[in-house]
Amino acid sequence: MSTATGRYKDVLLSLFAFGSTALILILAASIVARLLPAMQSLNLDFILKLPENGGRGGGIYPVIVSTVLILIISLLTAxxxxxxxxxxxxxxRHRNSVLLTLINTCIDLLASTPSIVFGLAGYAFFGVYLGFGYSxxxxxxTLAVMVLPFLIRLSLDSIHALPEDYTLNSAALGLSTYTAFFRIIVPAAFPALVVAFVLGSARALSETxxxxxxxxxxxxxPESIFDPGRTISVHIYDLAMNVPGGEQNAYKSAAxxxxxxLVIDGLSQFLMKKWREKGLCK
Incomplete structure (x- = not known):
């Protein structure tokens, strides 16, 4: 009876895995099918030209510049x-720290907060109270605060997944906590940390x-970081929802x-390969 039950569970799990994979592939194929015509019509003019007619024509060069600036500043801040x-x-890690418990609680709370709340709170604090305005x-x-719990949780999981031998061997060698962390733990978990920041970049790029x-x-x-700027995700939303006739450029912007x-992901893989060759990470 137990053997038959185990077989049924294996079949159900296999069907669930197959169904999930098929669903992901269908969704990916539908996205590619919708974006393929736009990708075929992409050219350097669309990337390097200024927008025209409210975004219906021209390119998205200022939008790309604003997006890259916001992404870099947010990640460097986080x-x-x-x-x-x-x-x-x-x-x-082996202590019952009240502050650590409070930090974990705040991380979970921030991770479950809707993005629109971050927008309102970010503008109230950074825009009004600190006087940065729309910039x-x-x-x-604001984006740094949004992706911070995401980055911290993924990074903590990568650190906790390391074998305890790393810590024990560091202590046996008489290494200080600072040296053990930055010379042993961080290099060992570095690939996972890079993945966390790549996923954080994707999360930040998709925020609207x-x-x-x-x-x-x-x-x-934008002439400086104190000027307002539109990101690609906001540009896509505006063209699709508020600009009649902007659908084609919206698809191009999504592409x-x-x-x-993909470029960020490929660059991270290339850098990790080079760092491994130089022995800077495991």
């Missing part, structure tokens, strides 16, 4: 906080709601967004 939480978690800086700082209230709608080329994510 990086030291992520490393700080990882280090504090490492040194208190790339306001959008980047929070940036509507922080970085603004401007199609002009550019997917290509940008």
């Amino acid at each position: 990086l030291p906080f992520t490393i700080g939480v990882l280090y504090y978690s490492f040194i208190n 790339i800086l306001t959008g980047a700082f 709601a929070a940036l509507l209230f922080t970085s603004g709608y401007s199609l002009r080329m 550019i967004l997917l290509l940008l994510i």
